[in-house]
Amino acid sequence: MAARTFIAISELHPNFSHPTVLGIIIWKSDVKSFPDRKNVGRDRFTFGFTVRDSPDFFINVTAWGNDGYINGLSNSFNTGDCVVIENALVAHKDPQKDERFYPSTPSFYKMLVTEAHSQVCLCADMDIIDKLLPLIHLPVKDSRDFYSLGDIVANGRRLDGTVINILAAMKMIGEPKQFTTSDGRKGQRLEVKLFDDSVSSFPLVCWDREAIQLMQTLIPRESVLFIADAKISFDSFRNGMAATVNTKTIITVNPDTREASLLFNYAKQVSESGTLDQDEKPEDVSVDSITDVYTVSQLKQKARDTPEPFFGITYSFISKLDLDSSVSKVIKMRCSRCKFQLTGDAQSCMNQLCPGRDQPFSAMTGFDLLVDFTDHTGTLHACTLRSPVAENMLGYTTEEFTSLSDDQRTAMKWKFLLERCKVYVKIIPSSRMRTGVKGMVLACSLADPGEVKQHMSALLQ
Incomplete structure (x- = not known):
């Protein structure tokens, strides 16, 4: 693969025809289906992912198609993989839908992938992969723009319903719980416990299968997370605050930042002590x-x-x-x-x-x-x-x-x-x-x- 054949994300524009983009996957959503208005009785399937090719630029990609194509494409790569995207349509972002349901990106555009016109495949060039891999450890927001867990607890209900960035270490991974909704849809839930030097245990809840799979690959007490755009809410069951991973949330594992390095060292110290x-x-329970x-x-x-x-x-x-x-x-x-x-x-x-x-x-x-x-x-x-x-x-x-x-x-x-x-x-x-x-x-x-x-x-x- 010649590097000159790729178009940088920063240069993408709707006027480009047949662009080929190379990058690393930093976010991926679950597959969802919707009734097809053009074909009554059938469903259209979709999922999204975010691809990054430089410290400053990343873009959202949405794939649409039938059940077999979309599920097959989704299963062909994971967060952290390097991919080549060929012949995707470059379109203007929809401020209403895209900003609400997808991660915030610095690009004015988004990319659309369809079975008829586009192709997404894993990159096989090890030199290119080695250059792209460090990008997975760069937060998508300013690395100093985050709340500590102590800040969240101190602010309490004033943060209820807000979306913020969090830097914390992973303490413990719970067991995924499966459930079926009242309308028959299957779902899952995973709770992770976070900690930092201000709070020893704080809940982070994941509902998406992709987020759950990412969490299950991590090592408790040895993983620091920069969680961009986590939703904070008051949990009446716990009588305390909790964070939730939603469709806008991008999680950066072991970020390459000074703040994360300090927290990693702290996590190691308290873990060993x-x-x-x-x-x-x-005393959180009486002996009696x-x-x-x-x-x-x-x-x-x-x-x-x-x-x-x-x-x-x-x-x-x-x-x-x-x-x-x-x-x-x-x-x-x-x-x-x-x-x-x-x-x-x-x-x-x-x-x-x-x-x-x-x-x-x-x-x-x-x-x-x-x-x-x-x-x-x-x-x-x-x-x-x-x-x-x-x-x-x-x-x-x-x-x-x-x-x-x-x-x-x-x-x-x-x-x-x-x-x-x-x-x-x-x-x-x-x-x-x-x-x-x-x-x-x-x-x-x-x-x-x-x-x-x-x-x-x-x-x-």
């Missing part, structure tokens, strides 16, 4: 309300079956409890604001993106242990046991614990080690953990033998 695993606070009893294998299986955190009780033996390690491994210091783990002599938070860096330094010290629980079905490794839960369990404050002798700490360890305990846990499915499960201890005490016998016999039935 374990902060994200504790942010859905243990937890009644479901599980074996260890049942906890693991449920974590595989559901992406959402859940709570339960397990009657298990503590098989690892390193209370007689050095005090620095049992008691740790964290920043009060971002929960980032600090060294003992720290005079400021080491986290470059701590939301309180411009405020007086504040740290908190507490028990910070990883414990293992084992029953007849297996072991739940590396569960987090932190203050104040650890203080209630051990019966000592951190100050009292540091004054104990080595022999006294060892004696305390053996009070619990290999003893059957009643453990209230929060289970968080976690792709970072080798086991796929992160456990947080919400309460732990030596178990009553009669209670154990009653529950274990029920589990074994």
Whole structure:
């Protein structure tokens, strides 16, 4: 393919006949159908996509045709693919329809693709592909023009119904839910949880199959998203704000911008520190309300079956409890604001993106242990046991614990080690953990033998 045969998107005009355009797909819609007014009883099919050939120029393309042609064309390429478009009609944008239902573009025009006249095929020239691929990481809006999640939460209902840009990291991908509407149409819904340095969990809802497929290719905690033209609304069910991907929304994954790079580094830091695993606070449910009893294998299986955190009780033996390690491994210091783990002599938070860096330094010290629980079905490794839960369990404050002798700490360890305990846990499915499960201890005490016998016999039935 000779580069001179292609017309740049910036130069397109309705006067051009048989233009050939080359670019990378940065947005794609689902296939939709409409009754054909010219052929009663038949449907016309359509879908749209946005193609980009330079940092500053991209254009919307709409394809029309019968069921077989449109679905076949839609299935032939995805977001991120490089395509060649031949013989598309170049037309003026319709300010009413195009600006309302399609992404905003810098071009005055749009392109129309039909089976009779046009062709869209994948680009096979690797040199051209290598030049176009970086464009997928450039936001379609000013990279500094976005709301943080904290801004959205702070503005609350004042943003209800608005369309804004968001920069956030992906925290978790839910399971897609299928449904059928009252008029018989099938639909789907996927909820993604976002986070940044101001908010630890914020919902983004996707309804389009194309958007859902894009989300499912991403890696939670390692993906930063610039979401251009997301709709913000007040969700009465959650009693909070939520974002929705609509037909105008273009999502740029891991944008090549300074702001996104800072957020990526922050996401990596808090992910490695374990902060994200504790942010859905243990106190978001009272221990008294937890009644479901599980074996260890049942906890693991449920974590595989559901992406959402859940709570339960397990009657298990503590098989690892390193209370007689050095005090620095049992008691740790964290920043009060971002929960980032600090060294003992720290005079400021080491986290470059701590939301309180411009405020007086504040740290908190507490028990910070990883414990293992084992029953007849297996072991739940590396569960987090932190203050104040650890203080209630051990019966000592951190100050009292540091004054104990080595022999006294060892004696305390053996009070619990290999003893059957009643453990209230929060289970968080976690792709970072080798086991796929992160456990947080919400309460732990030596178990009553009669209670154990009653529950274990029920589990074994």
